[in-house]
Amino acid sequence: MTVPPQPATASKSPSASKTPRTARGQRTLRLILDSAAEEFGERGYHEGSIARIAQRAGVAIGSFYTYFDSKEAVFRALVADMSRQVREHVVPHILAAPDRLAGERAGIAAYLDFVRTHKALYRIIDESAFVAEDAYRRHYIDVADGYAVSLEQAFGRGEIRGEVSAGDWQVRAWAIMGMNVFLGLRFGVWSDAEPVDAIAAAAHALISDGLKPR
């Protein structure tokens, strides 16, 4: 878990007064953030408690409020941080592939892999839909937009077919994203049994060739 970078211009933001100014403070903040991720990951937002987060971190309740204005604030910080983490993990795998279609497969595998090792993260992002809807929307809109652009560029290079009208890149992006998310839920969070590569291969076959008989 990484401490979110504090914007240099945030002198007016309410969190400015909360930014640690000392090495000790930074250490404590990270401790709290990690503990919060565990707590919310295991118990969920509403069942999770500040007292327990503080306990996990080995600090007093009051220290929590030195760094966050509220329970929701720490949750939002978590969502933003994890949103970044997922993309930082998956995007390089997509870019490293020789073409977009191969990248799609690598991306699914990388995503599944990440979900399996970060189940708390998955739950927190999903639950944000009901706790901090704007953060949830931002996450998925960002991912979808990146996807749509990437697909359109791949089409420009002739790597994928694309006899579609304008808004269809968004539809495709959301469709593929939903596919990945659900596969992540079923074969990442709910079960570890199936090998990641097999799932990625099956998903890739679907995305690549479609269902129409040749």
Add this chain to the structure above:
Amino acid sequence: MTVPPQPATASKSPSASKTPRTARGQRTLRLILDSAAEEFGERGYHEGSIARIAQRAGVAIGSFYTYFDSKEAVFRALVADMSRQVREHVVPHILAAPDRLAGERAGIAAYLDFVRTHKALYRIIDESAFVAEDAYRRHYIDVADGYAVSLEQAFGRGEIRGEVSAGDWQVRAWAIMGMNVFLGLRFGVWSDAEPVDAIAAAAHALISDGLKPR
């Protein structure tokens, strides 16, 4: 909103004592169920309150507890009922199509249509992941299993391609289901602007032909 059928053999179940025995009772139960759907649909589970549900239904708080043991109980009843509703709406559209691929398109359109007119439903099913996870799993597992069987049968009839290994029908089912759910969120719940048919067409093209250039 339909009152869930009470199992005939449920004499031992805790809800047995809660089953209405009178026409008046049935009326009140339906009133409460509808009000709960509104309340949870608008405010979500944790923000929603029993007092407000009772108020919407025009009954006293105590009457709520005549029919449900707890807040969670009514929420579960809602999830089960809505799970049924979605399938009852969508499945006929799929079956009415001349073949599975056409059915897929009809199914997406029907689903989007349903989501747009039942946004509360969408939210309640989704939130059940964090309130009644077993009910959430049951819903999606049931849908996915139905999907997997349906796809495999279509393959048997030669309507879709299927050079895949055994478990891959599940992967395909979850992939397509996730696709639909996310399209439902983005183009059903979040926005009404795009015509349903255009989205269904784009999604269908993706599922049918894939992304690989011909």
Add this chain to the structure above:
DNA sequence: CGCCTAGTTGAATCATGGTTCAGGTTTCAG
């Protein structure tokens, strides 16, 4: 070495809202 700021502490406060319950009122089978 002072001294000011950043950081720490955790008991006490307080709002919220689910749940209970001790009577009334209505329904309907016999």
Add this chain to the structure above:
DNA sequence: CTGAAACCTGAACCATGATTCAACTAGGCG
């Protein structure tokens, strides 16, 4: 008609847990 079972009522009870705050300690700069 009639009485027991069903229903209805809503104020009061209570557990929970987020948030506050006044006193205390550690760190580092002049």
